[in-house]
Each structure stands twice: as C-alpha cells, then as structure tokens.
Amino acid sequence: MPELPEVETIRRDLAARIVGRSIAEVEVPDPAIFTGYKRGSKAPKDISLNGFVRDLKGKTILHVLRFGKYLIFEFKQEGALILHLRMTGQLLVDPEQFKARLRLVLTGAPNLVLVFQDQRRFGEVAYAQNWRLFEPLAKLGPEPLNGGLSPEHLRSKLKFRSASIHSLLLNQRIIAGLGNIYANEALFHSGIRPERCGNSISGKEASALCANIQKVLDQSIASRGYSMSNYVDTFGKRGAMQNHSWVYDWEGDPCRKCKTLIVRRILCGRSVYFCRKCQR
DNA sequence: AGCAGGACCTGATGGC
DNA sequence: TGCCATCAGGTCCTGC
CATH class of the missing domain: 3.20.190.10 (MutM-like, N-terminal)
Structure with missing residues (x-):
C-alpha cells in the first residue's frame, strides 16, 4: 500500500x-x-x-x-x-x-x-x-500536509470532472499522497459517498474534505501507518492506524456513528467502503 | 481531454 | 491435502 x-x-x-x-x-x-x-x-x-x-x-x-x-x-x-x-x-x-x-x-x-x-x-x-x-x-499535485492543499484548489480541480470523487482523490495530480484507505476514510468523515461525481462537490464539502484529509493523514502518521498485510516500518514493525479506521475494511460491521452496516462496493476496480446513512 | 478497464506481479486466502 | 479462482494498499497504458 x-x-x-x-x-x-x-x-x-x-x-x-x-x-x-x-x-x-x-x-x-x-x-x-x-x-x-x-x-x-x-x-x-x-x-x-x-x-x-x-x-x-x-x-x-x-x-x-x-x-x-x-x-x-x-x-x-x-x-x-x-x-x-x-x-x-x-x-x-x-x-x-x-x-x-x-x-x-x-x-x-x-x-x-x-x-x-x-x-x-x-x-x-x-x-x-x-x-x-x-x-x-x-506532475504531482499539492502536498496535503504542508499547507499546499486548499479548499479552493480542490474545488477548482473537481468542478468540471464527471469521474467519482473517490477516483479523483486517488489521482496524484490533484492531491499527492492519498491512496485507497485514506480516500475512503476522508470521504466518510466528510459525509460524502465515494461514487458522487467530482462536479457535485460543493464549496462547503470541499472544505470538509480538505480538513478531513489532513486529519486522517496526521492521525495515521501519529500511529505510524496502517498495517494490513504488507506494510511495516524500517525495523519491520507494524503501524496501528488499522485500529483507528472507521470504514475501510469494515464491510458488514455497524457504523461507529449510526450503527448502519458498512457497505463495500467496487468502483473503478477499487474497493470502496461507506455508510449509506452518514454519507450522501 | 477525461474516463473505465486492463495490465503489471506475487502470495495469501477461501471454496470445493 | 491439493487445486483453482479470487483478491490486494499503486500507477501506467489503451481504447473509447
């Protein structure tokens, strides 16, 4: 990963x-x-x-x-x-x-x-x-953690795009560094369904996304990363972020906010996880 | 241009 | 136990 x-x-x-x-x-x-x-x-x-x-x-x-x-x-x-x-x-x-x-x-x-x-x-x-x-x-887009990523930048990059917000978040030319896990998590915290079109994201939602992207990345760095199967640090030690995820890899479990079961779906060949009630 | 789907690789897992 | 199909966190390429 x-x-x-x-x-x-x-x-x-x-x-x-x-x-x-x-x-x-x-x-x-x-x-x-x-x-x-x-x-x-x-x-x-x-x-x-x-x-x-x-x-x-x-x-x-x-x-x-x-x-x-x-x-x-x-x-x-x-x-x-x-x-x-x-x-x-x-x-x-x-x-x-x-x-x-x-x-x-x-x-x-x-x-x-x-x-x-x-x-x-x-x-x-x-x-x-x-x-x-x-x-x-x-070719990389702005770094989310050094102040380079702003809601205005994000909105301008999404405004005319019909692809899903999930696949756009994975596009390294739009934001550098996000992958599937943190795209799923940031969308959950922002209340946005992964399959929504980029051009449907409001200014308010773009602001929430920016803040939540930074939040999940910061939290994961503090946890030394997410260890699913392969990732370990340079000493071979696993991270702990998998203990703090809200939707990623939680298919069939109750949402921690509303108890609705978390759904998994394939979007553009990637697994997306979301809560039907919390994400619209 | 932008989009979805496939290709690139290997090992782990689950079903029969 | 053994075989086969399916799946995985990323990115690039292709054809529409």
Whole structure:
C-alpha cells in the first residue's frame, strides 16, 4: 500500500539513520526495479546497471525527502535516488527482516544495510542528476500536509470532472499522497459517498474534505501507518492506524456513528467502503 | 481531454 | 491435502 503516512514514517526513520552516511556497496538482485525496465523488455537506453552502481557508490546522503508517495535520497555530491514502494515495497534496515524478493541492497560502512524488499515487484527506483526535473515528481499535485492543499484548489480541480470523487482523490495530480484507505476514510468523515461525481462537490464539502484529509493523514502518521498485510516500518514493525479506521475494511460491521452496516462496493476496480446513512 | 478497464506481479486466502 | 479462482494498499497504458 504505502500511502503518504507510511512513506512519511519511513522517511523520518531513515532521516535519523542514514543522513550523513555514505554508500559503500550497491547490489541490484532484481534489475526490473529500475523505472521503465520491465520484465522481458530491454533496458531503456538511459539505464545501465553498471552506470547505476557507479552513480551511487561513494555518495553521501544529505537529505531524505518525500513528495506524495515518492522518497528521495538527495546526495551531498550531486544527484538523487528516487524510490517508489507501490503496493508491497518495504525499506528495511534490520537484517532479521530480510526474507525474499530483495530488489536493491545498499551498504554503508559501518553497520548499515538498507534493503528494498518487494513481494509483488511493482516498486521502482531511479537515479536522477536533478530530482526536481524528474517527470513523475513534477506532475504531482499539492502536498496535503504542508499547507499546499486548499479548499479552493480542490474545488477548482473537481468542478468540471464527471469521474467519482473517490477516483479523483486517488489521482496524484490533484492531491499527492492519498491512496485507497485514506480516500475512503476522508470521504466518510466528510459525509460524502465515494461514487458522487467530482462536479457535485460543493464549496462547503470541499472544505470538509480538505480538513478531513489532513486529519486522517496526521492521525495515521501519529500511529505510524496502517498495517494490513504488507506494510511495516524500517525495523519491520507494524503501524496501528488499522485500529483507528472507521470504514475501510469494515464491510458488514455497524457504523461507529449510526450503527448502519458498512457497505463495500467496487468502483473503478477499487474497493470502496461507506455508510449509506452518514454519507450522501 | 477525461474516463473505465486492463495490465503489471506475487502470495495469501477461501471454496470445493 | 491439493487445486483453482479470487483478491490486494499503486500507477501506467489503451481504447473509447
């Protein structure tokens, strides 16, 4: 899953642990981890395994940044490593947790091994001389937690859209960092049904959505993320946000506000959970 | 342009 | 126990 709160939890842990450290060794057990390098296809022209290893070796990590669900290791010398965990990616520093599907291994002397482990192999990494020019980052919408997301922005992005509000909230060009869990939760707290058209959202509802998006993300960061099956932090520890969700994964259970049974439905190929009475 | 649906992968789970 | 179908938190691509 990792959505914004999970990636932010990882970022904070890593920032405390790897800033100022240098990369001594680089192993790439699964080259398909490179952005654009798909299984069965040839590597794109601008990607070479040897070049990648050469780019990273000896670099000192200056900052660990996050934009949406992307993590960025910015180097002191030049360049940056950009990572996306997609559905099942994990970044681990505890060797006890290294199991299978290791895709990238960074070693920093002394006593640091960072592993990108990824069951479904959807995760990706890229090296960029200047991460600010990395296209997927440039396309991201505003960050919900640094004041960049306003009701006016949201309303203007939804105003002429006929797609469901749920799928629009998952659109990273509109808001960076939301995924299915927090989209469902924010819609519940705002009293909005997931299948409502974007253009039906009023100014008042957009304000409520903004506030509730920030609320659920903040709460999840405080809980160190939502652990369903795969997500764990860099030490392999689960988060606790699943204990604080109101609708996500609660199909058939009574709504905590009104006791109406929570409904699950498939919308655009994704599971949505909602309360028929609390959400209109 | 914007939308829905499928593809990308693997492992866990549930039904028979 | 064993096999098969179904499902999963993200994003990109395709065709309409």
